[in-house]
Structure formats: C-alpha cells, structure tokens
Amino acid sequence: MRIVLGVGGGIAAYKVASLLRLFTEAGHSVTVIPTEASRQFVGTATWEALSGNPISNSVFDAVDQVRHVRLGQEADLVVIAPATADLLARAASGMANDLLTGTLLVSRAPVLFAPAMHTEMWLHPATQANVALLRERGAVVLEPAVGRLTGADSGPGRLPEPEEIFAAALRAAEPSTTFPAHGSLSGRTITITAGGTREPLDPVRFLGNRSSGKQGVALAEAALSAGASVRFIAAHLEVPPPAGVDLTVVETALELREATLQQARDCDVLIMAAAVADFRAQSVSDTKVKKRDDGENPVIVLERNPDILAEAVEQRRNLGGPAVIVGFAAETGDDEGTPLAHGERKLKRKGCDLLVLNRVGRSLVFGQDTTEVTILDAGGAEPETAAGSKSEVAKVVLARIAASLGASN
Template identity: 65%
Template sequence: MRIVLGVGGGIAAYKAASLLRLFTESGHDVTVIPTDAATRFVGTATWEALSGHPVSNSVWDDVDKVNHVRLGHEADLIVVAPATADVMARAAAGLADDLLTGTLLMARGPVVMAPAMHTEMWQHAATRANVQTLRSRGVTVIEPASGRLTGTDSGPGRLPEPAEIFDAVMAAAARAGGTGSLAGRRVTISAGGTREALDPVRFLGNRSSGKQGMALAEAALAQGAQVTLILAHAEVAAPRGCDVVRVESALELRDAVLGALATTDVLVMAAAVADFRPAEVATTKIKKSDDGADPVISLVRNPDVLRDAVIARASLAEPLVIAGFAAETGDASADPLTHARAKLARKGCDFLVLNVVGSDLVFGKDSNEVTILDADGSASGPVRGSKRVVADAVIDHAARILSR
C-alpha cells in the first residue's frame, strides 16, 4: 500500500518515526511530508533514511512532477501524525499553503488524523468544530490519548502510541478497501461492567475489566467494520477508531443498545450487565446508625437487555446478527455448559459465547477460554488464548452468520 505520512510540527513528531518504521516493516511504501515546523523537531534526513524516499515540504521542489497533485492521487491512504491544531484547522478550511495541505486536498483514498496538542487546544471550541468538519467529510480523526504532555502538563491531547495509530490506520484501510470480512458493515459491541447506584457515593458493581469487549472492538475494526462501543465501567481504554457511547447503569445500557439496533448489522453483548439494582437510590450518603442497625437494601430485577434486543429485532427491516456472552459457574444442578444452553434458549440470540468464570478466572486477565454455542445448541471450541484471539474467533463467527 502506498501511504503518505504527514507530520505536524509538535514535540510528538518523534513518535512518527516509530510509526513510519511500523509501516515500512509491514511492506508499505511510505512518502513522508513533514510541515516546516515539524522539521524543527525531526530533520528530513531521519525521514529519508527510514522511508527510503527523498523528503520535501515545499510545492516548489520537483515542480515538473506537480507533487501536490501526484502524491494525493497516487496515495492509497494519507496519515497525519501528529495532527496539530494548526494542521487540522488548515485542512478543515481547505487551505493549500504547503505540500501537506495541498496533498490532503487531492486525496482520493482514506485520510486518518492522529491529533496531538495541549489539552486546552484540543478542548477549544475552534478545534472541536474543525474535528467535526473533518469527520463530516469522511476523515478519520482518532481520539488523542490522555497523559503527560509537554512540560508538567497532563490530560487529553497526547499522541496515541504508534502501534495504536497503526491499528487504526489498517482498520481504516480495510473499511475503505472492502478487504475485511465486515467491510462496510456496522458492529455494535457492549463492554465493561455496569454500576447500579446505592447513594451518591456507593454502587453495586462487578469484576469486569472490559478487556474482552475492547478486544472484540479491535477485532471488528481489523475486519473493516464501523464499530460503536457501548461502554460501561472499564479498566482499559477504548481502541482508536471506534465510536464510544458511555453508559453507567443497566437501564442506560439498554437504552443505548436498543437505540443502535436500526443502524447495526452485528450486535455483540459482551458487557457484564447487573441482574439487579436497588429499588430506591438514596439522595444522600447512607450513614451508619447510632443504634448499630444494619441497613436493608431492597433489589429489583433489571431488564434483560439481550432478550429485549432479540425481541426488538423482529421489527427491523434489515438482518441483524446478535451474539451474547454468558459468564457461568457450575452448581449442584448443572455444569456451566448446561446452564449456557438453557440461557441460549431463553435469549433467542444467534449464538452465545460461554465463559466459565470465578474469582481467579477471566475477570481482569489477559487470556480467556470460551465455547461458542450456536442457536441449535451445537458447541464449537474451546477457543483458548489471549482475549484478542478469542475476539477474532467471535467476530469471525458473526461474520460467517451474517454472510449466509
């Protein structure tokens, strides 16, 4: 793939060298276009050595080749990392005052921008408007990371790590090129653990880290899908390139899931959704009583979000594949697989992913083991390995059902 790597003039420009190496080591042909300001941080000799191509940022070099037209036409994909507030502002305004912005105006393939700037600049109304404009034109603007910035500042605005940008770029290429099994498809994934408020301070929660849901989002992105992540509490960040809808409670998650069904081809319910919530939420912190009496908290049943989604599917005009997750333990009455088959029959989804859980299993771990149960009760697996390995198996299974 022929890639143009634009480099904005920020301290994070040094990270773009590692991103360039990831592209070239993956066999891609990369032309680097740094802004004039970027060359004050990393010189052109570095970009030439790593890319194997001469580097220029002026429209007046090699005029006979009309580079600002040629590079945009020939590129399969353009990446700007770091995308400074200035570069995004000029791109949003349609300016073409250097080789990079001219090339962006000539782009025929997908464009991915990885912003990097101070928090106040990222959150400024002008920058947010520019980001919205770029996204409305089809540019993928990935969310910046949060962390240490230049000097002692810390907050959102940090350039994501090169490997994260690389994954987001490859996902954008898969979507644009139709090369993934879910290219052109829309996938909604619920992830993390819901929290049910007891009072303004306390909540009922669970041990879910959100890692498996994030891996599912990464796997769907890698297959070219447009991914919406409905995210409850999680210990890890959402992958770059997906749309994130934040929720806290089971009721909020239900509303978000049902609201997404009409624009979804695949729904994967990986969130750990609370079965119960307090019947009443105290408006002030629940305090210990002087008489030593224990508080009594009444619980009510939360809606069955997976079952509600299956029921709502009947009114949709387009096909929708629905997958659920079952976190099960065995008991005196049956083993986990038997419990999972019973749950599958109750839910009515297309397939169910069985996790055998426990205090030292699945939750918070980087590896997993699952069994996939189809609607007829047949089992495949077990699938063992990292949560990404498991996610790939689940997403592949959904894609096969969708293509039938």
C-alpha cells in the same frame, strides 16, 4: 517497520510531533510527508529533527530515485494525521497532485487516516461519503474525538490523542490470520457493549461486578481492523476505550439499555459483551448511608434490571435491526448443570444468534489478558472453542460473525 507519516494542514498538526516520537521510540523508521499547508503550522526542521530523515513534499525532489513511487512501494504502513477534509477528499478521488497523495496511490500497505476538522466539515455528506468510500477500499478511518475545537466550537472533530492513533496504527499493521482479507467487515456497522455496570446505593457506594472491559475493547479493535465502523457503549472499564470508535459512556443498566436499544436499530451486528447487573437497589439514598449506633444493619431491597439482550432480540423481531445479535454469558456451573448446559439454555431463552460462553471465577477471565470461550450457534452449528489472548479470541468471534453475516445475505 517502515512508516510513511503524512501530515495534513490543520492546527492539530502540532500533536503529530508526539505521534512521530512514539513511532521512532518504538524502533520504527518514519518518513514524514507534510503537505504544503501543514508547514504553516509545523516547520520542516521539527519533522527532520524528530524523524532523523530528510523531509520533502515535492515530487520533483530526488527525481532520480522516483521518490513518489519508491516511498509507497517500500512502506509497511501509511498513517495520515491530521486527515483534513481536503486530504480525505483527494485520497478518495484518487488524486496525485503532491508527494503524499501520490504515495497513497502507489502503496499497497495498510493505510490509517486520523481525521481532524470542524464538526460541520466532518458531518457534511461529502466528507461522510469520502470516509465510507475509503473504508470500503480497506483503509482504516478513525472516528474523530469529541471535544473543544479551534475557537469556541465543540463537537466531533478533534484529532484523537497520539497514544490512541499509535495503538490503532499498530493494530492496522498487524497481519490477520483470522480474516480472509483486510476489510472483511468493511461497510458494516457494529455496536459493542463492554465493561461492568454500576448500580448506585448512595452517593459513594454502588453494586458492581469484576468485569474489566478488556474483551469488549479487544472485540472493538478487531472489528476496526476488519474494516467495520464501531459504536462502542462503555460501562466501567479498567482499560482505555479503543481509538476510532463512536463512544457512548454509561454507568447503570438502565442507561446501557437506553443506549443499546437506540443504537441497535440501524446497525448490522450487536455484540453484548458488557457485564450487566441483574439487580439494582429499589431506592437510592441521597446521602451516604452511615453505620448506626444501635448496631442495626441497613436493609437493601433489590429489584430486577431489564434483560437488555432479550429486549434487543424482541426489538429486531418487531422493528428490524441487526442481522446478527451476539450475547455473552459468564457461568460458573452449579448443581443444576455445567457452564455449557447453562449456556445452551441461555442461548435458547434469549433468542440471540450466537452466544459466547465464559467459565468464570476469581482467577478466571475477569481482568486477565487471556481467556477461553465456547461459541454457541442458534443455527445448530457445533460449538466452537477459542483460547488465547483476548485479542486472538476476539478475532475468532469476529470471523464467526462475518460468516454469519455472509450466510444471512
């Protein structure tokens, strides 16, 4: 794959050397275009040594090759990191006053921006408007990481880690066979819960479940690739959270409930993929519960956790909220019915719009890279089965959601 790597003028430019190395070690051909300001942080020799290609940021170099046009035409992917506030503004306004912005105008390849700047600059209405416009046009704009910035400042504005940008860039470059066009969910905000909650028993023990969070992460990645802005509420995950999301980390069902109901108020879609514990301990010991010398076993009294999915549906009914609410159900089947029968009853009971049904067991779904689901529709459409990798299944689910959003408009 031929990649154009644009480097903006921020202190985070030094991290992009590691991103370049990830691209080249994966066998991709990379042409680096540093802005003039970025060379105050990382010099030309570094980019040439790591990429193996000559470096220029002037439209007057290699004029006979019409380089500012050729680079954009031949690129399979364009990645901008760090994408400063200035670069985002120039890209959104269609300026072409250097080799990098000229290349952006010419290229029809997928474009990914990895922003990095001070928190005040990121949150400024002008920057947010530029980001929204770029996303509307089909570009992928990652959410910056939250943490320590230059100096003593802390907040959203850190460049995501190179490994995260690398993974997001490869996703952006993947051709989609599920969505009709790149950016089919552009301008939409999707809240996704993922992972398994943990309910404490004492300072070292908890009640948990087998959820790895892989399906929730795949859903977030598919939503980002389709152009959506993603809020990701993560309980315990066995895989890293996806890059480019607005991340909230929770542990218990009550924490998940609070975050979900708050973030569901102003989003377009709510996907409840988290495995939420049905019960929690009625009382939690402040000290580790030890084995008793008399051989008596401790008694743990459980109480019900709230039904977050049902509450989200009720909140929408009373206060407004997502146009589409998607529940997940993990069923084993029993004497009272098949997994499908349980799923159909749950769809009716919960009141959500779509229900993604998994048949689960020790060697099924949990922790696996492949899955098979049945998508049930409260509108009466025939159940749809999807099977394959969790990424492939996620694209089918997102396509169904996109269709439901279209029907609701």
